[in-house]
Amino acid sequence: MNNNIFINIIRFVLLILTQVLIFNNLNFMGFINPMVYVIFFYWYPIKGNRALFMIIAFLLGFIIDIFSDTLALNAIASLTVAYARPVLMRFCFGVNYEFQNFSFKNTTKIQRLTLLGLLVLIHHLIFFSLEILSIAHILLILKKVLATGTATLILCTLFSSLFSPKSE
């Protein structure tokens, strides 16, 4: 259990650093900056305190906001993803999710990919709609969500297979 908390703290710090020092400066094709820190919400233990999870998510987003001077955009997107995660998990894994001994091991690859995709989609939709905040630019919002979302999803899939946690 202690080990688990330790791993999550390390993850928290490392994801913030990689996000602000590497991925925020990527500017692939001029505007694509993948937000890989979304994978934190995928990796976070399933059976944790939900309120604590939301507070951690808010802090994670808020710290990234301070670094990138986009005050509270990342915070609200992360917070919403954290709040919605149980619902999304039930949607992706069905009734299995309710069982005590549920873990990522007894799910299929497609199910996990769907969960990750939904997390990324919700996060990016909220982030870019609030960043631009104008109905007139809806096409720009959709373009950014799709392009950045795809990049994030590809990188997160790579990350999750590279650093798959053995404890789960």
Place this chain on the structure above:
Amino acid sequence: MQRIINFILRNRNAFLYSFLALISLVMTVRSHSYHQSKFFNSSKWLSGSIYGTGADISSYFGLREENRRLLEENMELRRILFNSTIDSVQPMDSTMMDFAVLSAKLVKNSFSSPRNYLTINKGKKDGVKQDMGVITTKGILGIVENVSNNYATVQSVLNSKSNINAKIKNTEYFGSLIWEGDDYTIAQLVDIPRLVPLVVGDTIVTGGMSSIFPENIPIGTIKKYDLNASRSFYNIDVELFNDMANIKNVYLIENKNREQIKELEATTTNE
């Protein structure tokens, strides 16, 4: 009472969510129209020093290019110096000068969001103040917004809140330079009246109306222009001289008369 408490406890996650979401929504909406937050920005010591360390490491990869750029600028300045006809014995008393110049290094660049802020590695200790102008060797870059002890944030010209007085070179027709947020190589110049003769390729420079920038700092060239909805003013697309994606060293300009100008303006509007 018991039931109310039970209700709150049962829905505590929803309450927590709405509370935190409300805080961040208020901050988000504020950031669209007001100044950048004084307390939470990347000029603070933790974020500043992490960016500083990152920039220290990555700056080694651009040294050759940066050297070449500085050499080119020196060459240009020397050319102007050798060809100037003004008597070289000028008063060098710094209290007599209108503008003071500082140099700084960019530690964080950003150009893909609608409101871009940059971070530089000079702060209060080095004499950086709010509302100093920031330029590079090629042209205008932005205005200092928040200052901490060792770092400062700069509101880029690529920011939907940015509004800078600009004019067409060698004329007195001035307008406002704004950014509509879609292309980081192009800014918009508005409020130029219809009777002004324009040519694609004309140079746009800063105007003398602002108390931040000196006159005639290059901004960019006219890429295309058309009339706005009321058909009495031009909307001009200005191609910026600066490559906003590739900036390392910047200069800060302080207008020493700014306090006086501000004071004068304040008393004039009060009456």
